[in-house]
Amino acid sequence: MSVFRSAGRLMAVLTALLVLPAMLVLPQSASASEAGHSGSAIAVKVHVARDAASGASPRTCYAVSGHFISRYNQNPGGWGCAVTPEYAYLDGTYQEFANGEMDWSPSQGGNMVVSGLRYPGGIYFQFGPSDPFNYDAWLVRISQEGGGTFQPECSSGSNDGQGNYCDRSNGAVHLGTTSTGHWQIITEGCDVSWTGSHTCRQSWTIPVDIWY
Structure with a gap:
């Protein structure tokens, strides 16, 4: 079974993403409801990592701890230096790294x-x-x-053997892209009825922001 029910190969979908109709283009400042949180606007993050995407060297490396240390220790060389401390954000926290970002989303x-x-x-x-x-x-x-947006679905129990998988409480997706710019990714878990309808009680996570 394919990891994604309708998205097909990720590279093909991401290529198509760049030519989606204008109605699907997200504004620069998305509303908080878009990310599943209350309030009128998403708080502004301190984006040091956007400089790292252009090859700039971080001036300070910060400690990694708490909810982020386990994932960081899986691939410390890949994540590189923590370029910010852990900041409060919406109802959770986030921390930026030379090569990415982690967000704690307790809701x-x-x-x-x-x-x-x-x-x-x-x-x-x-x-x-x-x-x-x-x-x-x-x-x-x-x-x-x-650019645009698309929303694949990953069924629990899916695993393509290439790093794309989902179970009932975890998952991972490789997004093949060479398109530079600001990417934002969120996820929500859903129960699916026999008719295919979705009930997503905990709504969307805090967004992850990546400069590629």
Whole structure:
């Protein structure tokens, strides 16, 4: 079974993403409701990592701890230096790295971390664990500022053997792209009825922002 029900090959979809109709283009400042949070506007992040995307060297390396240390330790060389401390953001926190960003999104589970790791040829988006919540499927919404958005679905139990997988409380998706700019990724877990209808009680996570 394909990891994505309707998205097909990620590279093909991302290529198509860049020529979607203007009605799907996201504004530069998305509303908080778009990300599943209350309030009139998303708080502004301190984006040091956008400079790292252009090859600038960070002036300070900060400590990594708390909810982020476990994921960081899986690939410290890939993440590189933490270029910011951990900042409060919406109802959680975030921290930027030389090659990506991690966000703690507690409304979707007390230990839920969503992250985007930039690498040559793409972005690796990872999420979980969502305990005590668990789901039949995950929606992953991928947006490019000034480009467009698409939303593949990842069924729990899917695994293509190439790093794309979802279970009932975790998942990961490789986004193959060579398009530069600002990418924002969110996810939400859903229960799926026998008719195919979706119930997504915990709504969208805090957004991960990546400059590629």
